[in-house]
Amino acid sequence: MTQIRLGPEALRASRFALSPLAETFSRLVALRREQDGGRPGAQARALAGWLGDDPFAAGLVRLISATKYLPDFVAIPPTSMTTRIEDELAEMRALQPDAAARATIAESRRYAWKTNDLEWADVDGVTTRAAAVFARIWEWFVEPDWPRRRAVMERDIRHRAGVLATRGWRDALSGMGKIRWAAPDAIFFSPQAHADLNVGEQGLVLVPHTGTVGRWMCEAPPRLALVYPARGALEEVRVAAGGVARLIGEGRARVLGALADASTPSQLAALLGVSLGTVSGHLAALRDAGVVVGRRSGRAVYYERTPLGDDLAATL
Template sequence: MTLIRLGPEALRASRFALSPLAETLSRLIVLRLEIDGGRPGADAAALARWLDGDPFAAGLLRLVSATKYLPDFVAIPPASMSTRLADELAVMRGFTDARARATVAESVRFAWKTDHTGWVETDGVAGRVADVFARGWERFVEPDWARRRAVMERDIRHRAGVLALSGWRHAIDGVGKVRWAGPDAIRFSAQGHEDRIVGAEGLVLVPHTGTVGQWTCEDGSRIALVYPARGALDQPRIVPGGVGRLIGAGRARILAQLRAPATPSQLAVLLGVSLGTVSGHLAALREAGVVVGRRSGRTVYYERTPLGDDLAAMTQRRM
């Protein structure tokens, strides 16, 4: 069992951050596994065509999607909620060939697919890896970044609320497969890796929009835990006719998205409609008693009431 140990000082300094690099890694792994599954969607098919003509990218993604120990150069802890991909890739490009090859060798030790690793012998390997992630971001993440960010910010808002009411123990519990294992430790993995000791800089919690996958990012004393965000990018499908037709597709879609609290601006991004449209629907839903707005500072978050939960269940089904 692998533990992340946090003393009182570390807990006080712990915080949330966003990472375009972690989101890109998550997305590329999901698409790579979709290719392996034999029924790739449009994005996975595009990735397959790319990998067919790029042995370096193919070998890299084959490894990171089939190991329990990610190479250090793809697991870089982000600094804040405004972390830029360019800054993360600059850190990645700073890895020497010797350091990059050493961390790949460690990753291969914990991989269930260990072939096709000749790519790591390329000169300037970390720079080539950065180029792969820059291309992956541009093709598969950046066009949808606003919606992805909205999902991750909703998760952080939820956990920040739990933190304010109940402390880090409850805010962290349920992050991926993480569970508390004592007064000063959380269980990160069932694997027998060395325990991680979080210092005075605290633990950085980083959501991603993939449905599975959690990992740590470490750089000296800085440690981040990347985990799947609550909620999903997939749009719930509204059942044609019935209650959904009665209240209208727009309001039904808003109810479906409010399985987790959200601001009007986040809903507009997630649904791809104007803020005015969302505000009008929310006003009607609020008057009907199916949603309620709660203020947090200058921001108002909307959530379903119990009546809203019942109404949403009658109007939707998962894709």
């Protein structure tokens, strides 16, 4: 099995970050699954049409969506909660000369579960071309929905950071699929027998994405990041028609349903696709009824359900 080993300094320095690049890759994988499933939606069909006209993009996408080892220039560790796609793509373009890029592509093919030729990689400016591919996927399939995606990931980070501070690593890693805490100083990452990863004093960066499955490592030593599926669905919050939803109103019912995790009004607005004013009005009514409560954290106010709110939400 493969473990991520963290000494005391690494544990203290570990933190969370956001990565638009990782989210773009996650969305790409989801669209490819739609294509393989035989019932692609409009975005998956648009992706297929574009790839049919660009051999380099088609080859790169075919490889990275069907391998257990991502090329180095794709798996770039982010640095903070404010990481920008422009900065990640600039790092991708500057990361490797063509010979090194082709070598990491060949290594990626060794771990692919689908047969891939590499003729598409025999071009000048491999990482520049790859950055252009990710820029297009970001622009078409991620950026229009980025506020909602970011809200899901920020809620996950706040939840896990709180659990980490109060209950430790074992509980903070709960719900990350096969990833789990391996006491006393390691994270179980994979059942495959690869070399363990040793995290240095810069710590491990934990990066959520909104896909339902998928975890991978981003390595640019001494920087290491673990990308994992965020808690909470990206799909629209739905409530049952009639009953309590009819009594309190569908809008307030959807807000109450979305508060399974503590959220700011801005996050709720992004998640539910409504205006901030609409969310604030619903929260005020729910707060007056005693089913939600607001708690300040820094400059933000996070709303969460009270026990009465949990009982009411269970009926929706």
